[in-house]
Amino acid sequence: MKLKHVKTITKRNGVRFTYLAIPGHKLVRLPDGPKDSPEFLIAYATALSASGPELKGRPVATGSIAAAIISYQRGSEFAEMANTTKQQRKGHLSKIADTWGRARLADLRIHHIEADLAKLSGHPANNRLKTWRSFCRWAKARRLITNDPSIDIGKSSTAKSDGFVPWSxxxxxxxxxxxxxxxxxxxxxxxxxxxxxxxxxxxxxxxxxxxxxxxxxxxxxxxxxxxxxxxxxxxxxxxxxxxxxxxxxxxxxxxxxxxxxxxxxxxxxxxxxxxxxxxxxxxxxxxxxxxxxxxxxxxxxxxxxxxxxxxxxxxxxxxxxxxxxxxxxxxxxxxxxxxxxxxxxxxxxxxxxxxxxxxxxxx
Missing domain, CATH: 1.10.443.10 (Intergrase catalytic core)
Structure with a gap:
């Protein structure tokens, strides 16, 4: 996946530096190393968020849950979801960022997710849990977290329903x-x-x-x-x-x-x-x-x-x-x-x- 506004500059001594170069904004230095590394992606997402509308008004620090959420939403796994699923997940991710965005992703534990889910019930709680699981699975695959704290959380009970009534x-x-x-x-x-x-x-x-x-x-x-x-x-x-x-x-x-x-x-x-x-x-x-x-x-x-x-x-x-x-x-x-x-x-x-x-x- 090509990252937008990433520019590499080579100095006279041959040393190369990578920047986020958005027209009309100052250059922002990005980490050296592979552009698909977790460190680079989080730094890129953090710098990009400072100049874009996403998570506007929230402090976004490197290594935070908010920074990881931005990177997650820019990834191919999220892009390949159905449009209706993406819209639903964006709403839940925004709520998660509101509450937990400043916290360090590495400190995320099961009781944090359970506390977040406790505010909901039934299908809304289960949809939030799906969002947490998808996000944590993505983070673990990129070694941003060691263990997935969402994996052992059970679904909320919901009233049995046949859903939409069929026509006779x-x-x-x-x-x-x-x-x-x-x-x-x-x-x-x-x-x-x-x-x-x-x-x-x-x-x-x-x-x-x-x-x-x-x-x-x-x-x-x-x-x-x-x-x-x-x-x-x-x-x-x-x-x-x-x-x-x-x-x-x-x-x-x-x-x-x-x-x-x-x-x-x-x-x-x-x-x-x-x-x-x-x-x-x-x-x-x-x-x-x-x-x-x-x-x-x-x-x-x-x-x-x-x-x-x-x-x-x-x-x-x-x-x-x-x-x-x-x-x-x-x-x-x-x-x-x-x-x-x-x-x-x-x-x-x-x-x-x-x-x-x-x-x-x-x-």
Whole structure:
């Protein structure tokens, strides 16, 4: 990774000095030695912070937690995180720097992190812990700390929740009846229900993502993983019964304005994912559907795939889930329904003999 504003000057005697050289600022001497060493990176981050907006107003000393946080946020590991993860981590890192920034990183202990987490509970506490673990893992890998004090801290307990409520078939039909195929609201439903895309991906999907061999392929914003959903091709066996949903999607597309993305505003501009979520929730309420979100359609498609006989791996490939734990829940629930629905395979269970000596053949 190339460090900005780093300049090496060679004196007449051949001795070389390295500086932070930001236009309009005085040169700041940096340590000699490799530019990827922990000492150099922390000194670089400290000098850079003195002239930049990051951690503005906080004293940043070499070897401090604040200096290490700056260096951590400039590293490749942080840069490669999903945008939503980075934004969340930045908020937690800022809070950590507010409280612990002046302390020496080398003095960081488990009770410091536990004291920081004690101010939070549930999911916020667990998200803060994830931030500490990522930061400490980075620091240990660069030998800025000897031991990782976050590794033995357990997660906070959270109330069990199924999260977003999936849409039922009745919900989907009610929405379709209220919003005609020419409407943007109807297109939004059909697009998400068929692709199982998150809102952050749905607003970016467009005709240019349909491949020559008939796949609708897009890269997920959250995970970076690529997803391919059948579009202009033969459907897999488990999805043959879903062709009507695909036809509904294509009908809605046929009324969409020409644009790089299918979902656009009234002014023909691409929609933002945050504005889209609230807009779509309003469309659902207008159709008499309360408490349901765009993400609930993603769950509805996963459930439909499971009930159609798709395996957990097939569902994950369609929806883009990186972990099978959630999709396996859909598969197990669908398996139970199929078992209970096998009327033609009902077993004849023997019962205790009646007074006449006969066995009941059925109950």
């Amino acid at each position: 078939i009745d919900d989907i039909e009610a929405f379709r009846e209220y919003w005609h195929p020419e409407s943007a609201q109807r297109l939004a439903l059909e697009l998400i229900y068929w692709t199982a895309a998150r809102a952050s991906d749905a607003v970016r999907i467009g005709p240019g993502m349909v491949t020559k061999d008939g796949w609708l392929t897009f890269r997920q914003k959250k995970t970076g993983g690529e997803v391919s959903v059948p579009f202009n091709r033969t459907l897999p066996a488990f999805a043959v019964g879903m062709k009507a949903d695909l036809d509904m999607f294509k009908l809605a597309i046929s009324h969409a304005p020409r644009h790089m993305t299918w979902l656009v505003t009234e002014h023909g501009k691409a929609r933002s994912d945050k504005a889209f979520s609230s807009w779509f929730a309003g469309a659902a309420r207008a159709a008499g559907i309360e408490g349901k979100s765009a993400h609930g359609l993603r769950k509805a498609r996963a459930m439909a795939l499971a009930e159609a006989g798709a395996t957990a791996h097939q569902i994950a490939a369609w929806t883009g889930h990186e972990s099978l734990s959630e999709v396996q829940r859909y598969s197990k629930a669908a398996d139970r329904k199929r078992i209970l629905s096998r009327v033609d395979e009902e077993q004849v269970l023997e019962t205790e003999p009646t007074q006449t000596g006969n066995h009941n053949a059925s109950t």
